[in-house]
Amino acid sequence: MISITEWQKIGVGITGFGVFFILFGMLLYFDSVLLAFGNLLFLTGLSLIIGLRRTFSFFFQRHKLKGTSFFLGGVAIVLLRWPLLGMLLEAYGFVSLFKSFFPVAFGFLGSASNIPFLSTLSQKFQGSTSSMV
DSSP states (O other): OOOOOHHHHHHHHHHHHHHHHHHHHEEEEEEEEHHHHHHHHHHHHHHHHHOOOHHHHHHGGGGGHHHHHHHHHHHHHHHHHOHHHHHHHHHHHHHHHHHTHHHHHHHHHHHHHHHHHHHHHHHHHHHHHHOOO
16 A cells, blocks of 8 residues: 655645636636646645655656746746736646656546547547657
8 A cells, every 4th residue: 555645645735726726717717816826836736745856857857848848937927927828838838748648547547437438539649649659
């Protein structure tokens, strides 16, 4: 069994609040204060869950620098009170950072629950990522 430290439990809560504030800020027509607060909470919670060293090593890998620059640049743009442009940059950076994880997640969801739409979607993603490599 995996042991979870108290810091990781706090990190999960902080990350959850961050996601909540980001979604709530988007719901309220891209309220810049809520989005900025959500971004800060999300990044803080992520660093508490996996640790500072692993967070930096994830974001600053050589092949992920483009996604990292777009994601962190979007966070900075949101903090400068340009929420729509910042969230677009963040979304592109997020997809660029986690593009190798999406086929695994969709494959797990498709095989675990046998939902036809998700299984065909995961097959399309797996086919497109194998042709890219």
